[in-house]
Amino acid sequence: MSTASLGMRRVATASFIGTAIEFYDYYIYGTAAALVLNEAFFPELSETAGTLATLSTFAIGFAARPLGAAIFGHYGDRVGRKAVLVVSLLMMGLSTGLIGLLPGYDTLGVWAPILLVLLRLVQGLGLGGEWGGAALLAVEHAPKGRRGLYAAAPQMGSPVGYFAATVTFLLMSTVLDDAAFDSWGWRIPFLLSFALVAVGLVIRLKVAETPAFAKVAEERDTAKAPLVEAFRVHPKEMLLGAGMITVVYVMFYTAATYCMTYTTKTLEIPKNDMLGLTLVAVAVLGISTFLVARWSDRVGRRKLIIAGAAFGVVWGAVLFPLLDTRNYLLIAVALSGALLCMGIIYGPAGAYMPELFATRLRYSGAGFSYNLGGVLGGAAAPLIVTALAENYRPAVGGWFMSAMALLSLVCAMALPETKERDLELV
Secondary structure, eight states: OOHHHHHHHHHHHHHHHHHHHHHHHHHHHHHHHHHTHHHHHOTTSOHHHHHHHHHHHHHHHHHHHHHHHHHHHHHHHHTOHHHHHHHHHHHHHHHHHHHHHOOOHHHHTTHHHHHHHHHHHHHHHHHHHHHHHHHHHHHTTSOGGGHHHHHHHHHTHHHHHHHHHHHHHHHHHHHSOHHHIIIIITHHHHHHHHHHHHHHHHHHTTOOOOHHHHHHHHTTOOOSSHHHHHHHHOHHHHHHHHHHHHHHHHHHHIIIIIHHHIIIIISOOOHHHHHHHHHHHHHHHHHHHHHHHHHHHHHOSHHHHHHHHHHHHHHHHHHHHHHTTOOHHHHHHHHHHHHHHHHHHHHHHHHHHHHTSOGGGHHHHHHHHHHHHHIIIIIHHHHHHHHHHHHTOHHHHHHHHHHHHHHHHHHHHTSOOOTTOOGGGO
């Protein structure tokens, strides 16, 4: 294998490993929030209120992500991509592991949910800096005509992390009875994050700085206040990019978090059955993410993202009627459709969002825009869908998902194509 090929493989692995750990961390929290955390940390509340409280702690992590993107983006655009990515990996992985060690309400009382919130804040800060840096690591090393393909590496962290989280929970709930799982079994997936961080750290320390940033640093052209300048130079890209990516979060975290709660608690479908059906949807997500990311190098990013958002408008309306059938095949179709929508958009977005911004502002611009979309779609959506479903009926939550997909569709249509751009000339 040539030195160049070995270097690109190392870059792809380094950009993949961080986002895989990122999504593993978030998915185990989302799954635990749906299955057990309300009883462990909010036992004094009713089932619905406890679910909402747990989802609120889920939302807090998303609320911290734009701040993390601003902080890590600032140093990523001034100091470099590599060093910042090491710090973000440590923050998000260690905070996740510590959640697995955190005593519940029965031991610490009110301090248990308070400490849970604090760990979620630290996790959110670290996660806020992760995706932007990982995407830039791949995109800025990749040759022009293959940026979509190489940017698929960090994007594939999502399905792989989700798959690993789901399999881990499935194993725990299979080998343990309900009492053991609720007592301590749910903690094991969190504790595994310590080992994942160690592996990711070794890989990331071996990667070189990206050529694009190295050139900016050599010319001493780094921005003094990258995020401020990004809003001044790229206001359209910042806001429309956030709106465009929102539907990805809406589809994923509604399907992964609220739908798990709804099917196991309201529809009374066994937990293990739902975890198994979720794995089918994860496979659809992984395949679509990779294939569409690769395809975007040929046909362009924008038209594929528009197609995915349009599909989401339709799928939001049919998701809950399919779930309500209680038919396992149709439930698998329902979840797979939501994650297919995500994959169609998320695959090319790995290259598309960095391509919207100049090199000296790219970490701050792409990272903040991406995480701002996360607040709109990942933090708010599960809470709103839950409230609509509880106060009206589940289908109303699906209509909200369609409305958010329409928002993303409009934003994508207002953005330009970027496939042929020279990153140094943006």
